[in-house]
Amino acid sequence: MQKITAIEPQKNRNRLNIYLDGAFAFGLARITAAWLKVGDELSAEKIAKLQAEDARERALQQALLFLSYRPRSEKEIRQNLSKHEIPAEIVEETLQRLRADGLANDDKFARVWVENRNTFRPRSRRVLALELRQKGLDDEVVQSAVADVDENALAYESAQKRAARFKSLEWSAFRKKLSEYLARRGFPYAVIAPVVSRIWNETHADGKYFEDNEDIT
Numbered sequence: 001m002q003k004i005t006a007i008e009p010q011k012n013r014n015r016l017n018i019y020l021d022g023a024f025a026f027g028l029a030r031i032t033a034a035w036l037k038v039g040d041e042l043s044a045e046k047i048a049k050l051q052a053e054d055a056r057e058r059a060l061q062q063a064l065l066f067l068s069y070r071p072r073s074e075k076e077i078r079q080n081l082s083k084h085e086i087p088a089e090i091v092e093e094t095l096q097r098l099r100a101d102g103l104a105n106d107d108k109f110a111r112v113w114v115e116n117r118n119t120f121r122p123r124s125r126r127v128l129a130l131e132l133r134q135k136g137l138d139d140e141v142v143q144s145a146v147a148d149v150d151e152n153a154l155a156y157e158s159a160q161k162r163a164a165r166f167k168s169l170e171w172s173a174f175r176k177k178l179s180e181y182l183a184r185r186g187f188p189y190a191v192i193a194p195v196v197s198r199i200w201n202e203t204h205a206d207g208k209y210f211e212d213n214e215d216i217t
Contacts, residue, residue, distance in 0.1 A: 001041040007033065014061075026050075029057045059086045059094040064103075071109050075136025106137050110145035122154035127186030155187045155195045163199045174200060 006019035016033050018025050020042065028036075032054045042050070059081055066072060066080045074095060081091045098104035110132055117123050123131070125146045132142045162181050166174045175196050182192045 073135040124186035
């Protein structure tokens with residue numbers, strides 16, 4: 001048995017240093033050390049249990065911090081915890097806790113990701129699917145998330161915002177610039193061609209009318 005001879009706060013006020021028999025022994029989260037006091041005697045088994053509880057609490061707090069910035073996929077959470085040297089078994093326990101609380105949910109993450117992209121940075125279904133797979137989501141989740149993406153509407157909305165920059169250009173230059181812009185966002189030719197012609201015709205009502213089946217290359 002070892003006796004607790006001091007309990008001191010760390011610079012991180014949520015953690016404490018535990019001293020046993022006059023020497024520093026280990027650090028603990030305040031919540032883990034809540035019932036400890038100077039004079040308590042700890043067995044090797046109790047010390048191991050406290051340290052295991054602390055590892056779980058540290059992992060949970062790190063995961064919550066990581067999630068506080070934006071939603072994350074399970075793969076991203078797992079990678080972040082591993083980067084902070086959390087043992088693999090604790091990582092999996094933490095993910096189970098997060099799932100139970102609805103904080104780790106790849107289906108929800110995928111939907112939020114697609115909605116956010118559609119609102120702020122429209123992309124084609126192909127590009128969205130690629131991004132989600134890079135986040136570690138499986139094909140079933142990915143396909144479900146992108147199934148209702150309206151590429152024509154997204155390309156049109158995105159092109160509308162960009163077209164003002166090209167309004168003074170002749171048709172050929174306008175077509176090239178706006179087509180390249182949409183292509184960089186992953187939209188296919190079948191979507192780009194009619195959108196570019198539509199935007200031109202809407203913004204040049206007094207000029208030449210172009211059909212959407214004209215070659216844009």
